[in-house]
Amino acid sequence: MREFVFDLVYEETAGPLQQLLTDATGVSSTAIGGCIDAKEFWRLERFEGDEDGVDNLTNAGQRELLAVEQITPAGCEGAVHREVLKQTDAGCELYYHLRDIGNCESVPTLAVEYIDPDVLFELKRSQNRETWTVMMETDDGVGLFYDALQVSLQDGIRFEFDHIGQASKRRTGLFARKNLPAEQREALVEAVGRGYYEKPRQITLEELSTELDCPRSTLSYRLRSAESRLAKSFATGTQQTAFESFPQTPEQQGET
Structure with a gap:
């Protein structure tokens, strides 16, 4: 590197x-x-x-x-x-x-x-x-x-x-991309890309779950888990974990 x-x-x-x-x-x-x-x-x-x-x-x-x-x-x-x-x-x-x-x-x-x-x-x-x-x-x-x-x-x-x-x-270590489970990383990437985190939101959780063919409760859990890990790691100063975990492009996901 x-x-x-x-x-x-x-x-x-x-x-x-x-x-x-x-x-x-x-x-x-x-x-x-x-x-x-x-x-x-x-x-x-x-x-x-x-x-x-x-x-x-x-x-x-x-x-x-x-x-x-x-x-x-x-x-x-x-x-x-x-x-x-x-x-x-x-x-x-x-x-x-x-x-x-x-x-x-x-x-x-x-x-x-x-x-x-x-x-x-x-x-x-x-x-x-x-x-x-x-x-x-x-x-x-x-x-x-x-x-x-x-x-x-x-x-x-x-x-x-x-x-x-x-x-x-x-x-x-920032390039490891292994600290966040693949399904959580994929959920974050899709949510960001489709405007879930925009204000106002461009897509609801229900709509996103339908487009991804993923149960709403499962998608909600994955997003909340990823957000919690990212926010807690960054807030406590353990930047390496937080930054390794941040969502990548779909092409990059295939590398993990």
Whole structure:
């Protein structure tokens, strides 16, 4: 397993997270995410800092959330679904489902285009700096990804290379995908893909169970079990279990 680590530094302004929060609240974050398909992504992100700033995150609109993703001058298009997994006075933990992303480039979209859909991302944000770790099975396409980043970055964002090398044992474990039973992972993938977690929901549990030819009670149990494991693992800080367990695309499911 390989990793590509680099920083994006916002030279003249605060980073997009701080811009969303409108002032220097001191909020920082750590996150991990992955690809569902070329224009659809997920991310789990833990924020720490000022309570008012955290409230802004949970109340931000689509346009503001999409602006956090973009690294080009063009404004991103798409939809962002957000779930609050945990919230305290000191921070919050959010799940993001981003879909129909278009009209702009971001680190995830470029990585999927030039490396492989089967990549994972770690991200740390603080003030005007983002530290990205792109995890992949081989270095194939990394050179093209590197070049595409250089071309795509808008003025005022500086790229700082850190390293390309062997991923740590902890990060290698993220690709195991074995902690969540296959039937729970499949139920989550289908539920996300068909809009069950959108607000308002695009499909009911009854309709989803009919489409999947799965008893309603069984489907409900699988979803609740998967959600509980994911949320508890992330909330208690055991990120590896939570992130190994997150749903993959149907093609990736066949690998387990």
